[in-house]
Amino acid sequence: MGPLLALTLLAGFGGEWTPAELEALAAMSPLEAPPADPTNRVADDPAAARLGQWLFFDPSLSGNGRISCATCHDPAKGFSDGKSVAETLGRGTRRTPTVVNAAYQRWLFWDGRVDSLWAQAVQPIENPLEMGGDRRAVAGYLAREGDLRRAYEQVFGAPPDPGRADLVFANVGKAIAAYERRLVRGDAPFDRYVAHLTGRPGGDEGALDSAARRGLHLFLGRARCSLCHSGPSFSDSEFHNTAAPPGEWGDPQDPGRYRGLTLLAADPFNAAGPFSDAPQSAAARRLARLRHTTESFGAFRTPSLRNLAHRAPYMHAGQFKTLGDVLRFYSTREELAPTSHHQESILRPLNLSPTELADLEAFLLSLEGRPLDPSLLRAPSSPLL
Ligand code: HEC
Numbered sequence: 372m373g374p375l376l377a378l379t380l381l382a383g384f385g386g387e388w389t390p391a392e393l394e395a396l397a398a399m400s401p402l403e404a405p406p407a408d409p410t411n412r413v414a415d416d417p418a419a420a421r422l423g424q425w426l427f428f429d430p431s432l433s434g435n436g437r438i439s440c441a442t443c444h445d446p447a448k449g450f451s452d453g454k455s456v457a458e459t460l461g462r463g464t465r466r467t468p469t470v471v472n473a474a475y476q477r478w479l480f481w482d483g484r485v486d487s488l489w490a491q492a493v494q495p496i497e498n499p500l501e502m503g504g505d506r507r508a509v510a511g512y513l514a515r516e517g518d519l520r521r522a523y524e525q526v527f528g529a530p531p532d533p534g535r536a537d538l539v540f541a542n543v544g545k546a547i548a549a550y551e552r553r554l555v556r557g558d559a560p561f562d563r564y565v566a567h568l569t570g571r572p573g574g575d576e577g578a579l580d581s582a583a584r585r586g587l588h589l590f591l592g593r594a595r596c597s598l599c600h601s602g603p604s605f606s607d608s609e610f611h612n613t614a615a616p617p618g619e620w621g622d623p624q625d626p627g628r629y630r631g632l633t634l635l636a637a638d639p640f641n642a643a644g645p646f647s648d649a650p651q652s653a654a655a656r657r658l659a660r661l662r663h664t665t666e667s668f669g670a671f672r673t674p675s676l677r678n679l680a681h682r683a684p685y686m687h688a689g690q691f692k693t694l695g696d697v698l699r700f701y702s703t704r705e706e707l708a709p710t711s712h713h714q715e716s717i718l719r720p721l722n723l724s725p726t727e728l729a730d731l732e733a734f735l736l737s738l739e740g741r742p743l744d745p746s747l748l749r750a751p752s753s754p755l756l
């Protein structure tokens with residue numbers, strides 16, 4: 372046996388994909404444009420995206436005039452903040468997730484307490500720990516500032532009416548969402564490799580080296596990662612309790628999805644509510660089908676695994692500083708959060724070797740998409756297109 376063959380056998384993967392694996396891979400790539408959002412009629416309107424980009428970087432939406440969305444979702448840090456948990460006016464108990472590729476998620480926030488990007492965007496503005504603002508002040512600000520007022524009127528067909536602050540607020544969310552829908556990073560080395568395997572244009576067999584290929588094989592197979600990190604955004608859009616320890620700043624009693632479901636049903640900006648542009652849509656109907664069970668206690672939404680490299684630390688409370696720490700946690704299942712409630716039974720120790728851990732990490736790093744257009748990374752010169 373030649374040394375190369377011996378090595379390959381040791382690694383347990385000869386580089387040939389089974390038909391089942393090929394089928395799985397074809398379901399994970401490419402990352403198409405984000406799904407339509409009929410609850411936001413300006414979701415794909417370029418003028419709305421321009422206004423939303425302005426608002427995303429505008430600290431005037433905050434109570435003290437100093438905090439914008441970009442303070443925490445910093446383009447230079449993968450649209451996150453590099454902290455374990457967010458901290459501006461006060462310290463929260465959850466980590467700032469990236470906004471990149473958020474448009475693919477069905478439920479937003481770690482606990483899924485909103486069902487659209489626009490319903491998400493209004494919450495931090497009034498959160499006393501985050502921006503500490505107020506919808507009446509926001510509506511007054513838009514009505515006062517000439518360019519903003521004109522941009523708003525152009526997009527929504529009527530000027531911002533401070534007497535209808537809820538409506539203006541929802542529209543602010545819809546404009547911001549239109550911008551966020553452009554923050555998409557796909558076409559990673561992984562996608563080019565899968566394009567090669569499936570005969571799609573743009574394929575490149577060399578896009579994954581052998582370590583990343585072995586990592587991918589593990590990801591789909593023995594490590595069972597793809598049971599939850601599935602589909603082109605590597606998230607099943609569902610909620611699971613991984614029993615990750617809460618870390619320094621996390622809330623050990625965080626009910627996660629359990630409370631998220633209650634908040635979602637009560638959210639006046641949800642898909643079935645009076646500000647939705649499609650209150651009869653499938654998005655609205657699925658709200659009625661949600662079941663509140665204790666199984667959701669301590670469960671958090673499966674995050675996407677695309678573009679992980681520049682948004683450490685990881686998990687809902689930034690418990691893990693590096694990807695290596697996350698992978699060791701999955702491998703050993705040691706130091707689990709003491710919990711009386713439901714844990715995922717499919718998570719069990721994987722006992723991965725150091726080489727296997729390195730292979731998995733090499734694979735995860737192959738999910739780094741093409742950089743965003745630089746014009747999306749800063750405030751535009753004007754809110755008007
Ligand atoms: C103080 C820091 C901070 C500010 C300011 C902030 N966010 Fe966030 N953002 C967070 C945190 C923390 C979470 C997760 C909170 C949770 O899940 O409970 C989050 C969640 C999100 C999500 C959900 C992503 C996902 O995958 O579910 C989006 C989208 C988002 N923020 C956009 C915005 C927008 C738009 C603004 C401005 C209007 C904004 N954020 C302002 C910290 C911040």
Ligand code: HEC
Pocket residue numbers: 590594595596597598599600610611612613615671672673674675676679684685686687688694697698701715717718731
């Ligand atoms: C049972 C479903 C499930 C399985 C199986 C699973 N994950 Fe996860 N993963 C999650 C959830 C849920 C989170 C968020 C947990 C939290 O924040 O508390 C997560 C978080 C992560 C994160 C952190 C991402 C971020 O943005 O913070 C990485 C990396 C990750 N998983 C990789 C993997 C790998 C690699 C495997 C296979 C070894 C795997 N996962 C298996 C559900 C799963």
